[in-house]
Amino acid sequence: MNFISKIAINKGWSDDKKYCVTDQNQQKYFLRVSDKEKLDSKKYEFDMMEKVAFLRVPMCKPISIELCDDEVHSLHEWIDGKDARETILTVSKEQQYFYGVEAGRILQKIHSLPITEVREDWEVFYNRKIDDKIFKYKECPVQYENGQTFIEFLNANRELLKDRPQVFQHGDYHIGNFMIGEDGEIYVIDFDRFDLGDPWEEFNRIVWSAQVSPSFASGMIDGYFDYKVPDLFWKLLAIYILSNLVGALPWAVPYGVEEIAVMQNQAKEILEWYDDMKQIIPSWYLIEKKAE
Structure with a gap:
């Protein structure tokens, strides 16, 4: 997925980098970027988040997770609020x-x-x-x-x-x-x-x-x-x-x-x-x- 804008979110104590990204259709997403060493942990986290979302919990629903070069990119729905x-x-x-x-x-x-x-x-x-x-x-x-x-x-x-x-x-x-x-x-x-x-x-x-x-x-x-x-x-x-x-x-x-x-x-x-x-x-x- 290609993004036309990427704005850093500098909040919280996490080592992950967080961004608000926007695609060509002006759709916003939440992007979390982690070190590749965290791949297994992030996959488990993503899997559990999918299960939580299935229970209709109001949250940033997970969309995709992939390894990009030396980083793990997990994409989620964006919440305006x-x-x-x-x-x-x-x-x-x-x-x-x-x-x-x-x-x-x-x-x-x-x-x-x-x-x-x-x-x-x-x-x-x-x-x-x-x-x-x-x-x-x-x-x-x-x-x-x-x-x-x-x-x-x-x-x-x-x-x-x-x-x-x-x-x-x-x-x-x-x-x-x-x-x-x-x-x-x-x-x-x-x-x-x-x-x-x-x-x-x-x-x-x-x-x-x-x-x-x-x-x-x-x-x-x-x-x-x-x-x-x-x-x-x-x-x-x-x-x-x-x-x-x-x-x-x-x-x-x-x-x-x-x-x-x-x-x-x-x-x-x-x-x-x-x-x-x-x-x-x-x-x-x-x-x-x-x-x-």
Whole structure:
């Protein structure tokens, strides 16, 4: 396919190059360019995206994937719209909540895809991950104000990881990876961090959503569970959020003081949500429930 224009999209943390391309018929597409070493991974990602699209999930539907010289080119439908993170606060809290419910239902569909293989036992895998994050955190030159509280909670609740199922995960499911289309619908984007794991681990990045819009984050949980949230979810959510948080500070150090400050502020906020880990449901969800 020949394109008459190619505009770079400089957003996100991905190593891939992203473009808005236009063909001779003025039709726009989304083009993702990856290193050829990623070919197998990108083919699997493309295949899974096709399966997700078949479930009628609103997304940049995949069109084609090919190896061009030393690059993998994957072409997708283009969505006219704006980043949800930048536009969500321009709509009412009720609409924010509705978008969250839709995001939760989309995630439920993604998790319904059959997979042919899983990781090793989830409890073994994730406990090793926690151990590694705690070790790196303790070696880190900077610390969270009450970091030991997070570590104690993780160590006290590890047994909850036992017998967890595994599914195909989007891998980076938060408000920064949604768009609000010009049609007013919400679309999920960026599947390039896909993974396999506990379906509830997928909520580990809900922190970013709750910081922007508690209504959206609350709706996402309600939509996923069809308004019947199991008690166990809240405990596992806390484990996954805190595990991410403990691992994020050592990650932030090479990026400098600004990223370190972002994570330290997030740690303070999370501690407030959980009342120093004395309550298991984050306060932003409780506040939204009381407001209904």
